[in-house]
Amino acid sequence: MIFRGFRHGVHPPELKDLTAHVRIRRMPFPSEVVIPLRQHTGRPARAIVRPGDRVERGDLVAEADGFLSVPMHASAAGRVRQVRLWPHPDGSYAPAVVIAVDPFSPQAQRPRVIPDWRGLTPAELVNAIRQAGVVGLGGAAFPTHVKLTPPKDVVIDTLLVNGAECEPYLTTDHRSMAEYPERVHLGIRIMMRVLGVSRAIIGVEENKPDAIAALRATLPADLDVRVQPMRVKYPQGAEKMLIKTLLGREVPSGKLPMHVGVVVQNVASVATIAEVFETGLPLIERIVTVTGRGVGRPSNLIVPVGTKVRDLLDACGGLLPEAREIVFGGPMMGNAQADLDAPVIKGTTGVVVLTEEDLKPQASYPCIRCGHCLDACPVFLNPQLLGRLAVKERYDEMEQHHLADCMLCGCCGYTCPSNIPLPQLFALAKAALRKRKAAA
Amino acid sequence: MSQERRLLITASPHLGTRDSTPKIMWHVVLSLVPVAAAAAYFFGASALLVIAGALLGALLTEGAFAGWGTLRDGSAVITGLLLALTLPPGLPVWMAFVGGAFAIGFGKLIFGGLGQNVFNPALLGRAFLQAAFPVALTTWPVPRGSFWQLKGDNLALPFTHPHAVDTVTGATPLGLMKFDHVPTEPWRLVLGTTGGSLGETSGLVILLCGAYLALRNYLNWRIPASIFLTVALLAQVLHALDPRQFPDAVFMLFSGGLMLGSVFMATDLVTSPVTNLGCWVFGAGIGLLVVVIRLWGGLAEGVMYAILLMNALVPFINRATQPKVFGHASPRAAP
Amino acid sequence: MTPKATTPAQDVLRGIWRENPVLVQLLGLCPTLAVTNSVANSLAMSAATFFVLLGSSVLVSSLKRLVPNEVRISTYVLIIATFVTVADMALEALVPAIHKALGAFVALIVVNCIILARQEAFASRHSVGRAALDAVGTGLGFSIAMLLMGTFRELLGNGTLLGHRIFGTAFEPWVIFALPPGGFLMLGIILLFLSWTARRRAEQAKVRPWPEGVAERKAA
């Protein structure tokens, strides 16, 4: 059954050709890696190493702090230099473990038992995933073990695997699906076992025919797994939109996917789970698309978590003179980076180097009530009204107009001819409201 | 590290459409050029004088009170141009100037400038003129005579009466229909060889220009569509009931300012609803009011008043037609 | 709160400008807009209102000890209505043409908020003399606003003042100012102008350390 999909949304230029057909390669180890203690949604991890400690690749450097938290591991062998504040990709400074990489280490993993997943109970599987520090690789970096332990009273019937990759430029998920389809299927198998569901759907935007073909060619015969091509439209990959498109279900406001019986996981996360049980390595490296017209050699790289952008860009031919902005994530929702020392973290899907002509023009005009933002908003908010309220700091009224349902997807800002920074205004309003609630 | 210093830090989204507000506005200006050219073709130098007067009034007021830089966004040019296109060709230039100044001053700047006004500035300017100088605004020269022959006392001194000049004036098709029950041939209406204001001549040119803008999504096609549908439907039903009293749909659609008003003025982004459902409602309201005023009102033409009246309702329509928010059971309760 | 002592001059002046009933307190807007399309009408309306205001204030103030609180408002209304009926009949007898032009608005002086407001807020709490002064001030303030409107509207809307042609015969009158929208617009323009001058004055007087109304004091 094909549903009409979600309504509204925008069609930014895709610009994926730069890397869509570039094979994934492994980048050389940098001379230093920086592992921030906060790389996920939830409480930051607690460092357990001290300056001078020797660590091997895959060693624990920070342990989880509570259930909604994950541990961190060394992504390269070397010596701990410092545990200090370091530029974080979100623009702040955050505590991080700085490791001087041993240039002569073979970077092999320590001998370690690879558990056979078939022999484990669901609870043991979840625990292994947790110990491996796995978080969602789709962007928000939500601890995966939390998603895999739904409360007793909710019934999960479907696992949705998010291969939409609707952000322009990015090809991380695309390449993963095209090159490692079996790994994706293995991950799905493990997750279905954990969740006890009998159905899984992989949603892929139809602009990735090679990925669709590869996944279909390797479909397991014994499982109900389907590959569903979807219209190319941003934000097809946002989980509520994905659920609407693939299942026709609408996640109620303020509720989670599990409340409509669904767990959504990004393909790269799924593949990572498989990897954990294939190699025994925790989540210490990920696939990152380094792209844009401002970088010398756009590539899809396997990158150790903690690699500084500087080193990453050097591995891709360096910045070109026309580079104007470096964005972590996609250009629609990603953060611009001020500091080339900021490290790649678990949730970094891509690094996009934009030039002047790619960028939205900077001049802003008064809102002309054109209504384009209303036609773009996939959650059917009124960004025009919200924007005016935000400028007047009338946050309470914004809340009455469902600011909470805004997912900051950026469609409204993309389409606004007056170039009003709507998503930014909404993010500020959300922050102000959160602060006010915390104070109350 | 010079490289690093040249980097921008902006908020997401980092991409945007290639449309900008000035670009939209100048496209509208561009698509008004054929309409203005048609006016010049039919009414000669008089048309150019009236356009110049209204434009000058609008631009000088905008520049003087809002700063000359704002002229670059092009919206004041639209206001001046559209105002001129609603005026009779024989109007003294000074009156056109007053209209342009009022339109911008009291129709737009007093509300805070571009994007914040409630009423369509050009139409407010025209309504002001019509109430201030009702005789001059209802004197309709017939398109005839050489290019340079003025169709009225365009050059009357400021603040003085226009004098009668030697041109033929006549009732507009709507006036003829309303007061004398004399219909006009449809092809003359479509081509625009009838008497009337500068821009209410060629419906065909206006429709083509409007289609261009609609295709680029610079105007919301639902508004003209809804107006046309409502007017055609009502007119055809009434015509069937009493053909002598009530004109047919073609006449209603192509006479008077309905084309210009529906395509260029009801669609003013600022003064029309932001929701699509609202646009349908807005258009239907305009269509209904046009029919009521034309057929039962004291005035021959009601497009201007219909749009102004519906402009006043826009805040209300916006609030009443908010779509159902994703994940909510019913349309949001208006707080 | 103890009332500030005011001088008789202040009693009068207050109503004329600082607390002008129309331009500042926005009371009595209906007559200010409805009958000000000519100076003659404005004058007649002002005179009638002035008469009613003065008469009622004096009477209310002198009766204030006799009237029980419970029937206070009813008594005021009764008094005002009496004076209005008298004024109405007098105008009709003496200047029938103007009475016709003012239409129902003479009778509507009864409900003019200015008058009742002055009774309730001032006349019923002060001596006859001060009530009369206050009525004079308020009445003058009302008249000023009426005349301002009447003058501009007749001048622009008809090109005349009290019926005399001012701008010569070539002048094209701006009929709108004789029509209802013109009334709103003219008052709006006057208020915008006042707010603009007030703002300019405030900017020039920014050095003043105390808000307006607080007596000037010497620097220590």
Next chain:
Amino acid sequence: MGDLLWILISAMVVNNFTLTLFLGLCPFMGVSSRVATALRLGAADTFVLTLASLSAWFLNRFVLPGAPYLRLISFIIVIASLVQIVEMVIKKVSPTLFRELGIYLPLITTNCAILGLAIFQTNRGYTLLEGLFFAVGAGAGLTLALVLMASIRESTELADLPAVAQGIGLVLIIAGSLSLAFMGFAGLGMAG
């Protein structure tokens, strides 16, 4: 029936009390900043207008033929007393409405729209039924004007008004524009 309907429409839009006859302006300026309140004031106004129409008809029919000079006084007293009763009812039924409109109730009581209606109705010699349609039309017109003004004012609250326009001057300009727009209804139904 046509005539009655006509009286209603005419009082509502053609000769709108607020926008073309200038009646009831003080509450129009004072209570038009929120749509919710404006609606309720409009409803209250309509109700009082209906009461006024009834009272005027009664007085004209039974009391005043003998004493025309008491017209004004009797209108005002009777209407005021009736509204006083209404006020007490509202206080009982909806204390919130009473609180919000509390200070305006005296204004409605002795409002020129109310007395104006009584006087017009008398001058035009309306019958009981005509008077009621007139009152309902006038009330609907007042409500329409109030609500339009309130919704526009709410939207201008979000605008960056120039400094001079932040007072009541802008409200009058908006009222003028509304009044201009309502001129479109002039002559409605009178042509022909």
Next chain:
Amino acid sequence: MTQPMMHHGGPPPPAAPADVPARRLLVTLAAAGAAAGLLIVVVYGWASPIIERNKARALQAAIQEVLQHPARYDTLYRGGDALTAAPPAGTDLKTAERVYLGYDAEGRAVGYAIAAGEPGFQDVIELIFGYDPATGRLLGMKVLESRETPGLGDKIEKDSAFVRQFRAAVAPLAGVKPDRHAPGDAHQVDMITGATISSRAVIRIINHAVERWGPLLAAHQPGTKP
């Protein structure tokens, strides 16, 4: 925001004794009412004759104007199917339908003055016109009351060229645009450009009134009155 209420400080109203007996309230109100009534009656006694005189004079002037200055005129009432000199029994003098019959110096009847009113552009137009039933000719027209637009609709009373036409035109009238006037057609009246509706209303009012009164007037034999 504005506070259309009383916001002046000042001492509170003199507190009445805590419990005012109802009797005192009534007495106060009654006394005030009586005093007010007295004042009004006195003024009414003075003003009402003047007002009546003014009204009579205005009417007289209008009749004089529309009947082209007759020597004198009579008031005739509609009584059933005939005109009577006295109001028919049982009708209210104020509302009785009437016309005014004018006589010239020789005592010959010159025509009737008829008052009528119907909606115009803004509001009801009240007018009076002179009419000679023998020839169907109008003798004159005067607008008594109208709220038409100044400078436009009010030309029906202020535009002397328009008003003058009603001194010769023959009923039933037909309004035409000035440029379409057929020469020699006495039924045609030029309408005012830009005030078609008001002009049309005047013509319609007269035509309706003539329709209504015509048979009655034609049947009436005024005779001569010296």
